[in-house]
Amino acid sequence: MIARVIVTPKPVVNDPQGITVKQGLATLGFREISDVRVGKYIELNLEASSEHEARERVEAMCEQLLANHVIEDYRFEIETDGHKRR
Amino acid sequence: MIARVIVTPKPVVNDPQGITVKQGLATLGFREISDVRVGKYIELNLEASSEHEARERVEAMCEQLLANHVIEDYRFEIETDGHKRR
Amino acid sequence: MKFGVVVFPGTWSDRDCGWVIDQVLGAELQYLWHKDADLKGCDCIILPGGFAYGDYLRTGAIARFAPVMEKIGDFADRGGLVWGICNGFQVLCEAGLLPGALIRNASLEFRCQWTNLVVERTDLPFTSQCAEREVIRVPISHGEGNYFADPATLSRLEQRGQVVFRYCDATGRVTNAANPNGSMHNIAGIVNARGNVLGMMPHPERCAEAELGGTDGLKLFRSVAAGAMKVLVS
Amino acid sequence: MVDERRLREVALTPEEYRVIVEALKRAPNEVELGMLGVLWSEHCSYKSSKALLRRLPSTGPAVIQGPGENAGAVSIGEGWAAVFKIESHNHPSAIEPYQGAATGVGGIIRDVIAMGARPIALLDSLRFGRLPESSRHVEGVVAGIGGYGNCIGIPTVGGEVYFDECYTNNPLVNAMCVGLVRVDRLMRARAEGTGNSLMLVGADTGRDGIHGASFASLELDETSSERRPAVQVGNPFLEKCLLEACMDLAHTDAVVAIQDLGAAGLTSSVAECAGKVPGAGAHIDVSRVPRRERRMTPYHVMLSESQERMLIVVQSGREAEVEAIFRAWDLTSAVIGHVTDDGYMTVVDGTKAVARLPVSLLTDGVPLRRLIGVAAEQPPGLDMDALPPLIDPGATLLRLLESPNLSSRRGIFRRYDHMVGDSTVIPPGGDAAMLRVKGTRLGLAVTTDCNSRYCHLDPHLGAQLAVAEAARNIVATGAQPLAVTDCLNFANPDRPEVYWEMEETIAGLAHACRALDLPVVSGNVSLYNDSSGESAIYPTPVIGMIGLISDYDRRLGAGLRAEGDFVLLVGSSHNDLGGTEYLKVEHGLIAGRPPALDLVRERAVNRLILAAADHRLLHSAHDCAEGGMLVALAECCLLGDIGVRCPAIRPETPLRMDAAFFGESPSRFIVSLPSRAMPELQSLARRHHVEISLLGLAGGDSIQFEGQFRLPLAEIRQAWEGALV
Numbered sequence A, B: 001m002i003a004r005v006i007v008t009p010k011p012v013v014n015d016p017q018g019i020t021v022k023q024g025l026a027t028l029g030f031r032e033i034s035d036v037r038v039g040k041y042i043e044l045n046l047e048a049s050s051e052h053e054a055r056e057r058v059e060a061m062c063e064q065l066l067a068n069h070v071i072e073d074y075r076f077e078i079e080t081d082g083h084k085r086r
Numbered sequence C: 001m002k003f004g005v006v007v008f009p010g011t012w013s014d015r016d017c018g019w020v021i022d023q024v025l026g027a028e029l030q031y032l033w034h035k036d037a038d039l040k041g042c043d044c045i046i047l048p049g050g051f052a053y054g055d056y057l058r059t060g061a062i063a064r065f066a067p068v069m070e071k072i073g074d075f076a077d078r079g080g081l082v083w084g085i086c087n088g089f090q091v092l093c094e095a096g097l098l099p100g101a102l103i104r105n106a107s108l109e110f111r112c113q114w115t116n117l118v119v120e121r122t123d124l125p126f127t128s129q130c131a132e133r134e135v136i137r138v139p140i141s142h143g144e145g146n147y148f149a150d151p152a153t154l155s156r157l158e159q160r161g162q163v164v165f166r167y168c169d170a171t172g173r174v175t176n177a178a179n180p181n182g183s184m185h186n187i188a189g190i191v192n193a194r195g196n197v198l199g200m201m202p203h204p205e206r207c208a209e210a211e212l213g214g215t216d217g218l219k220l221f222r223s224v225a226a227g228a229m230k231v232l233v234s
Numbered sequence D: 001m002v003d004e005r006r007l008r009e010v011a012l013t014p015e016e017y018r019v020i021v022e023a024l025k026r027a028p029n030e031v032e033l034g035m036l037g038v039l040w041s042e043h044c045s046y047k048s049s050k051a052l053l054r055r056l057p058s059t060g061p062a063v064i065q066g067p068g069e070n071a072g073a074v075s076i077g078e079g080w081a082a083v084f085k086i087e088s089h090n091h092p093s094a095i096e097p098y099q100g101a102a103t104g105v106g107g108i109i110r111d112v113i114a115m116g117a118r119p120i121a122l123l124d125s126l127r128f129g130r131l132p133e134s135s136r137h138v139e140g141v142v143a144g145i146g147g148y149g150n151c152i153g154i155p156t157v158g159g160e161v162y163f164d165e166c167y168t169n170n171p172l173v174n175a176m177c178v179g180l181v182r183v184d185r186l187m188r189a190r191a192e193g194t195g196n197s198l199m200l201v202g203a204d205t206g207r208d209g210i211h212g213a214s215f216a217s218l219e220l221d222e223t224s225s226e227r228r229p230a231v232q233v234g235n236p237f238l239e240k241c242l243l244e245a246c247m248d249l250a251h252t253d254a255v256v257a258i259q260d261l262g263a264a265g266l267t268s269s270v271a272e273c274a275g276k277v278p279g280a281g282a283h284i285d286v287s288r289v290p291r292r293e294r295r296m297t298p299y300h301v302m303l304s305e306s307q308e309r310m311l312i313v314v315q316s317g318r319e320a321e322v323e324a325i326f327r328a329w330d331l332t333s334a335v336i337g338h339v340t341d342d343g344y345m346t347v348v349d350g351t352k353a354v355a356r357l358p359v360s361l362l363t364d365g366v367p368l369r370r371l372i373g374v375a376a377e378q379p380p381g382l383d384m385d386a387l388p389p390l391i392d393p394g395a396t397l398l399r400l401l402e403s404p405n406l407s408s409r410r411g412i413f414r415r416y417d418h419m420v421g422d423s424t425v426i427p428p429g430g431d432a433a434m435l436r437v438k439g440t441r442l443g444l445a446v447t448t449d450c451n452s453r454y455c456h457l458d459p460h461l462g463a464q465l466a467v468a469e470a471a472r473n474i475v476a477t478g479a480q481p482l483a484v485t486d487c488l489n490f491a492n493p494d495r496p497e498v499y500w501e502m503e504e505t506i507a508g509l510a511h512a513c514r515a516l517d518l519p520v521v522s523g524n525v526s527l528y529n530d531s532s533g534e535s536a537i538y539p540t541p542v543i544g545m546i547g548l549i550s551d552y553d554r555r556l557g558a559g560l561r562a563e564g565d566f567v568l569l570v571g572s573s574h575n576d577l578g579g580t581e582y583l584k585v586e587h588g589l590i591a592g593r594p595p596a597l598d599l600v601r602e603r604a605v606n607r608l609i610l611a612a613a614d615h616r617l618l619h620s621a622h623d624c625a626e627g628g629m630l631v632a633l634a635e636c637c638l639l640g641d642i643g644v645r646c647p648a649i650r651p652e653t654p655l656r657m658d659a660a661f662f663g664e665s666p667s668r669f670i671v672s673l674p675s676r677a678m679p680e681l682q683s684l685a686r687r688h689h690v691e692i693s694l695l696g697l698a699g700g701d702s703i704q705f706e707g708q709f710r711l712p713l714a715e716i717r718q719a720w721e722g723a724l725v
């Protein structure tokens, strides 16, 4: 199975990278942007007997390692043979 | 509208971060992982008269700034009032 | 007084800390390998600077799970001295031994330069040799030293006086201009409520000899050593 | 006969192919062709430059290891050897600035590790097109240099940055690494001992950087982007572990040799290792090579340029000791073959034969190219009488200080960790940087220098000036210049005027190095720096130099130290305006001959400065380089944060006012000293037959030349530091 994890900075955390990307885009003429947030995308190939199990394992990975709850939120989707569910 | 851009290292490109995260997860007991790739997630709030226009603009942003085509691939989805399309 | 210096894969200030402890301070030095869950009877554990595990994913994120860290957690709970410098500070935050987190510098650039720090606590084992609100010169060298904590945590830190070092100008004024990385409240270093776990981004081990540009860093090492002496006599 | 197209893909000429078939008495197979293609490439074989390089002096009393090993080594006393080398990563950096620069740093570090030395310093010599057009390159390259050096924990203490149109499509990224090793522990990459094991350690092997064209031709069936070779991505964390593990190898005597894997990967490292031992060969089984990806052919494995890998020759039977050392650092290691005595490099894939080539054919088989040089047409001359007179030296000073080539580099080097190691006793920002050798009083001064505009105007003289400037930067710290590593960057040598530049440059280097007793112990050549024929770069022979001071307590900084000190100009000034920044910035001219250089005077001036430093007469010393006397003086003030008060400059004919302030006559320093030291300096100067002249007195917060101009230091700093951040 494939797990797609997205980790984003919490809204309260200022995101210097996002600010810089926004400025960069603006100087390139993309002025229609009102806000940019930059986070991480983590793709995991994993073995799991069921989607449910996979979900629990990935949840645990996020809690322990992939995200820092002080500054980050996370969400993920599991792909089992082509079907995605959040 | 909201554009969600995912930038990933090209498949053959070395991904030290992914390799290291995989080892990290393994030492935490997550041995079911066969592969990890780490990329960027970029969320853009933008004005656009149509989804089509938004799509074209975001495409241009990826080409010019958000992704480094030499080593990275990108994909994105546009959210217009709740509906997502890839 | 026995200093333990932890070595993770990717750590590099271990040798600089070791040099200062052994050659400049003349105290006992013991390197602690990340895989050994054994503190070898050290009195003060230093988590040095570097890029443990490449700082991949997040600084300190993977290092905090090393076997040695569990022992360090217990050691801290028992009141043992734990001192995180730069990457070590980041590890301590990830491990939850100190509150908050260190994010990308506001400039998004790595910064290696001298900074002025105002010392706001001198009643700690780490700073006893410093004068009240003394301004010390210590270099920084990091890309992710921008201290963040949520408002509640931050005010708690301030109320309990857990901010030990703040970036300031040469005269001790805490200004935006003197803030090299965007840290909230110009925070350069904090201590836990009990006062035995210190985390700081600047590198005192880089300014313990005049030929390296300054000796203020040595005061911190001396403080720890002197503290131990007190314990011995009392 | 294979078809022309295939030959072009592996970059072999029909003539070279003929030589191969003759030597083998058969046609090479695909893998053999690929292996020969990379090893016979200019990059690996130096077939266009070898003949010229032999002219460089490479011996001297201090030399322990000259060219031919992974890096050069010189004795610095107390049982220590300094190991160092400079290398280019121009083409990769043009394609992917960040990773190109980062992997360039990673590569040069491995060269030093292979000698058994611990790297203690990095320097980076950079050339870009004009700003702001080139800011993408600058950003990426500087971030890449820092990204690798900062992470691995080796201080980046020096380098240079220049901007010129000629580098717009061909930025130059040259990285230098310096290391230390006990003389008796110096390693050499020789595959000694038949039967000894070849171990591959470090990163797994992926399809990184396999020379695109030939690769594609082998993969015609597969077309998707993911099947194409990849730009190398560096892993400084892994290299840090590799570094420490290699240092730990010193604990065992089981290791015979260490060789890094760089260009041409496994093929070249094995061939080079075996090639150094007469009659030695190697047997390699590609199936034993740890892979990063599936579906890799033997061709991929033999030619992969995956980073952070090392080849280790281990006494047979003691592999386990070595394996354990790497396992401790969580690094994979694998025995992939052994040393033979048949003089052949034999490659198998499990039971299948893959390739079998004479080592000598791989390493020295390539026919050296006989190219002809034809002098380029003379660059425009300079009619000094036609130049408008200098009106306001102060205003000109400000324009020079804010010009990209002269402005402060602080915005760059503060992004590099230049302190890690607790050895940097002179940080970047002045002339050479200096590192102490812990446990001794020794100080090692390091610098890189080259003014390529001079080289463009006169390659022979320009090369000499580059050597002289580097030496001057070492001397300015109070250290004695010791040895050189050079990185020769040129355009396409097939063009006669470019080959002529190479001939002239190397002749100039050889002359200057001989005159100053400086052996060239290592180096690197980068050719074809002219994207698609047009926009050729200036000849750019970057000089990396190290120097030695017996007690770093006597080191000198560039900045003024005390109010009231005398500020002197050491050396004599002439009407040297050709090729100067002043001409370029103020008059938009790149013309004339570069400043004349008298190497005998150069020696005398250097001797004087070192003698004065020895007697502890001086408070500071700074050489006069681009921008001439006034820019150098301003730098002394800015670095020391002390102003200077000077009487008006009234040059004696024939010296022109503009040349007095901004001419770039070499062999000059600005020094400061307490008044009481003056008599002794004067007698020293007389003894060395060097002219010294009092410029003024240190003090105040402005630079002033009475009746000529007065500028607040703050305003000058604004111009100097405002530009490059």
Ligand SMILES: Nc1ncnc2c1ncn2[C@@H]1O[C@H](COP(=O)(O)OP(=O)(O)O)[C@@H](O)[C@H]1O
Residues within 6 Å of the ligand: D123, D124, D125, D126, D156, D157, D158, D159, D160, D161, D409, D412, D413, D416, D427, D428, D429, D430, D431, D432, D433, D448, D449, D473, D625, D626
């Ligand atoms: N790319 C760089 N990386 C690190 N240090 C640099 C770089 N470029 C310049 N520097 C440092 O800035 C100072 C001034 O550089 P430069 O003007 O080239 O010196 P000089 O003219 O004396 O050779 C030197 O200390 C040099 O090492």
Ligand SMILES: [Mg+2]
Residues within 6 Å of the ligand: D430, D431, D432, D473, D622, D623, D625
């Ligand atoms: Mg200089």
